[in-house]
Amino acid sequence: MRDEVCGEFKSLGKDKFRTGAIIASSRKYSNATFEEILNVVSEIVSIAExxxxxxxxxxxYEKESLALSNRSCSDPSPFPKHSGIAGCCLAEGLERKLCLATLKHPVKEIPVYQExxxxxxxxxxxxxxxxxxDRHLYEYSRxxxxxxxxVVAASAMTYLNMMRACCHNGAGGYCFTMRRLFRKPLTxxxxxxxxxxxHYNLLGKxxxxxxxxxxxARKSSKATFEDVLALAIDASEMVSRSCNDTSNSTFETGISIAEPKTPLHLTRNSGPNLWQLSEHTTKICDTLSTKDKIFHDCCNAINKLSAYLCIYSxxxxxxxxxxxxxxxxSDEDLCSENGTLALEHYLFEVARRHTYAPEAVFTSIYESSENIVSSCCSDxxxxxxxxxxxxxxxxxIFDLLEKGTEMCSQFIHLRATGFKEKLREDYRKRLPEAPEEVISGLVEQRSSLASSCCPVNAPPVYCGLKIETEVSRTCSHGICFQH
Structure with a gap:
């Protein structure tokens, strides 16, 4: 640990090392206050100096880090609070330090910070x-x-570079407009x-x-299962490598691409995470651009990053x-050594026929199917x-798919206002005796569910929780979601 810290301190210099410490500490302790993070950073920089x-x-290093862990266990402590600290503080010496080093706060699926x-x-x-x-680095990183x-370091630093350029020269609005366009791909x-x-950290590869x-499956009408499976495997490999990248050069890479001379291109010099995205984009385009016009149009973008963002959207x-x-x-297929592949192929076929249903519905289908397969194959x-x-x-399954498809199809085609009016009519027919406040509450709940789960690339974990909540709420009124 000393070699890693001192290596970064010597290669980056004090200012960039401090910046890196703010980013790393804010990511690790995302529920900590700004003052708590600055206290941690001050200690880290002091030890390095x-x-x-x-x-x-x-x-x-051993003496100072031990003293730091002892201060973390003091009451009151100036450092981030964590439910596991009490357990760590029961240990002594190296065991305590290692225990404290592994602590981190849970992360959020949906960011809320607005630049x-x-x-x-x-x-x-x-x-x-x-x-x-300091506060921007803290807010953005957490x-x-x-x-x-x-990626986080580069995006956070380009914002600060923009503030430095646009606030000092009086250019104001025009400067902000141009700089925001310039950094939009990175954000x-x-x-x-x-x-x-x-999702990778929560769900696994x-x-x-x-x-x-x-x-x-739901974006390309002509892709085969073999096409989709190969791209999905490549995407999961890319995510696995990128999200697990803890090499010492990652922060320095972020600083180096924070102020590119031209709009960001994905090259080997952009760092391992971005280069992997470039390679993955190439595979998507090689596989699907000749089969589907919408992919062909995206793949003609000015660079690989723009092409990927187009495909993603x-x-x-x-x-x-x-x-x-x-x-x-068949039963034999599901219970064979290729049973997972058979289940994935089945889900592919279902997904391309029900393109409007929320992704969380398909995840639920897969999990319930897995449970049946596991139970029956061992029976x-x-x-x-x-x-x-x-x-x-x-x-x-198909009842849930049809209802999810109906909800999202109406939400997308009727827009928000028309969707709510349609919901109100439907609930009024189903619950003619219900008071207006009950009807209004059901309309708002279903509208919130649709706005969370129906847009493309909606957050599936958050959406899954919303669906569970919706089932519970509407069933309490005698109208289950699947009915």
Whole structure:
């Protein structure tokens, strides 16, 4: 740990090292206050200054870090609070230090921080540029704590560079407009990678692959399962490598691309995370651009990053293709060593026929199908088990798909106001005796669910929780979501 800290301190210098410490600490302790983060950073920088120069006492780092862990266990402590601290503080010496080092706060799926581009922001920046800088790094990093470090660092620093350029020269609005356009691909990439890494850390590599199977199946009408599976595997590999990248160069990479001379291009010099995205984009374009015009149009973008952002933002197929009935996986297929592949193929076929249903519905279908397969394949009479459970499960699955499709189709085509009016009419017919406040409450709940889950690239984890809540609420009024 000493070698890692001192290596970064020497290569980056004190200012950039401090910047990196703010970003890393804010990501790790995303629920901490600004003051708590600055206290941690001050300690980290102080230890590096004292223990990293040539000729420093070889025992310096161990002694100082031990003292820091002891202060973390003091009451009151000036450092971030965590439910696991009490347990760590029962240990002593190295065991305590290692325990404290592993602590981190839970991350958020949906960022809420809004960057400011106005006279008030400029006034705050000019009055205290260091304080403004530190707080922005803190707010931005804790909100995007799942995104790869170089992406977060670059995006945060380009905002600060923009403030420095636009607030000091009096250019104001025009300067902000041009700079925001310039950095938009990077900010969008931060949002995308934050979401992808959040899901990867929560769901794991296999469930992320499933998510990409669903996405590609619903965006391309002509992609085969083999096409989609290969791209989903490549996407899950890319996410795995990028989100697990903890190399010492990641922060320095972020600083180096924070102020590009031209709009951001994905090259080997952009760092490992961004280069992997470039390679993945190339594979998407090689596979799908000759089969589907919308992918062809995206792949003609000015650079690979723009092409990927275009592909990412493609809507679901508004009119699902008229496809023939497909072969359902047999009991033998599901219980074979390729049972997972058979289930993924089944989900692919279902997803391309129900392009409006929220992704969380498909995830729920997959998980319930997995449970049935696991139960029946280990049953003494596998055939009888499937014969009992599959028909009921299939009925529930397609009922849920139809209702999810109906909800999102109406939400997208009727827009928000028309959608609410349609909901009110439907609930009034179903509950003619219900008071107006009950009807209004149901309308708002279903409208909130639709606005959360129906847009393309909606957050599936948050959406899944919303669906569970909706089922509970509407069932309490006698109208279950699936009915």
């Amino acid at each position: 004292k223990c990293c120069p040539e000729g420093a006492d070889p025992e310096c 400011r581009f106005n006279d008030q922001a400029c006034m705050a920046f000019e009055n205290d540029s260091q304080g403004f800088r 909100d995007y704590s799942s995104a790869p470090v170089p 969008t990439l931060t949002q995308i990678s934050n979401k992808a890494c959040f 296999e469930k992320i692959k499933l998510s990409y199977i669903i996405k590609f 493609l809507p679901w197929m508004r009119t699902p293709p008229k496809l023939p009935d497909f072969q359902k996986p 003494i009479n596998t055939t009888a088990c499937f014969a009992l459970k599959r028909p009921k499960a299939r009925e529930q």
